[in-house]
Amino acid sequence: MIDLSTEYLGLKLKSPLVVSSTPLTDSVESIQRLEAAGAAAVVLPSIFEEQITLESNALDSDLSRGTDSFAESLSFFPAYDSFRQGQDSYLDLVRNAKKVAGIPVLGSLNGATAGGWVSFAKEIEEAGADALELNTYSLPTMPSVTSTVIEDGIVELVRQVKASTKIPIAVKLTSQFTSLPNLAAKLDRVGADGIVLFNRFYQPEFDVENLTVTPKLSLSRSEELLLRLHWTAILYGTMKAQLGVTGGVHTVEDVLKAIMAGGQVAMLASSLLINGIPHIAKLQSGLVAWMEEHEYTSVWQMRGSLSRQSVPNPATFERGNYIKTLSSFTLR
Numbered sequence: 001m002i003d004l005s006t007e008y009l010g011l012k013l014k015s016p017l018v019v020s021s022t023p024l025t026d027s028v029e030s031i032q033r034l035e036a037a038g039a040a041a042v043v044l045p046s047i048f049e050e051q052i053t054l055e056s057n058a059l060d061s062d063l064s065r066g067t068d069s070f071a072e073s074l075s076f077f078p079a080y081d082s083f084r085q086g087q088d089s090y091l092d093l094v095r096n097a098k099k100v101a102g103i104p105v106l107g108s109l110n111g112a113t114a115g116g117w118v119s120f121a122k123e124i125e126e127a128g129a130d131a132l133e134l135n136t137y138s139l140p141t142m143p144s145v146t147s148t149v150i151e152d153g154i155v156e157l158v159r160q161v162k163a164s165t166k167i168p169i170a171v172k173l174t175s176q177f178t179s180l181p182n183l184a185a186k187l188d189r190v191g192a193d194g195i196v197l198f199n200r201f202y203q204p205e206f207d208v209e210n211l212t213v214t215p216k217l218s219l220s221r222s223e224e225l226l227l228r229l230h231w232t233a234i235l236y237g238t239m240k241a242q243l244g245v246t247g248g249v250h251t252v253e254d255v256l257k258a259i260m261a262g263g264q265v266a267m268l269a270s271s272l273l274i275n276g277i278p279h280i281a282k283l284q285s286g287l288v289a290w291m292e293e294h295e296y297t298s299v300w301q302m303r304g305s306l307s308r309q310s311v312p313n314p315a316t317f318e319r320g321n322y323i324k325t326l327s328s329f330t331l332r
Helices: 028-037 055-063 071-075 080-100 117-127 147-164 181-187 221-235 252-261 270-275 280-292 318-327
Strands: 006-007 012-015 018-019 042-043 105-111 133-138 169-173 196-197 205-207 212-214 240-248 265-268
Touching: 006 196, 006 240, 018 280, 028 042, 028 080, 055 105, 055 117, 080 105, 080 117, 105 117, 105 196, 117 133, 147 181, 147 252, 169 181, 169 252, 181 196, 181 221, 212 221, 212 265, 221 240, 221 252, 252 265, 265 270, 265 280
Parallel strands: 018 042, 018 265, 042 105, 105 133, 133 169, 169 196, 196 240, 240 265
Antiparallel strands: 006 012, 205 212
């Protein structure tokens, strides 16, 4: 009997197949379909820091000051009521999802500073979320902002949220850090229950004809998984926080690699947007078939088997692999 069960953020899951923050988790009906297809847990779409920081009526008043004199300024900022309505709708989604779902439901906050996160994190907890993912996405553009300032801000954010809530907290990071192991260790020390690798870097498109820069969304590919595997394999076993792998998980082999690198869960988003919700069931059945063929009885057996701690030559994860890769290329 194949045991697909795993643990993530202290939650018992029936498999490592978790649906990441995606439009597919924005309704109760869709969440029910995801669960029926085999999802072990779902992360709700992110609510953004920009929405939360306008929760104060005083701030709303400051932002609207002067709009009586300058009509065009009425379009500068959304009305406070619209933001609060969005927050209330989000909390309703958490409550309603928990009423019908038999799997864990995780909330998601997207931003980079404490702002209104702490109070809203508490509201998400009170709405019934099983855990919370802090989706830290920040792209510094000012030369005066140092890496220390950015990293300390993220660590402080996690410390404050952990101090104000009792549910497990996962931190979703980008790969753009000078020393990821150091940051991960700091997050572990302030109580992060999990670290998710990685948030995808969405880059805008340049329109040379119209001289405009426009948003562009491209779905992930399996090739993107390699970066996630590399850092998961390095971090595995170095801290208490559990690891989630997201970005580039499309096939059964991708799921296996994520687990063998040391991931507790393999998180799905683009693969479901491309292949549909039934793709979860295909991944699950394929995972069972592979494990039976290779005589594994549980995912626990294979976890970390390709991590830095387990491979015979750990230099493969370090500079030695860089040199070998470059020297292996030959012109034809």
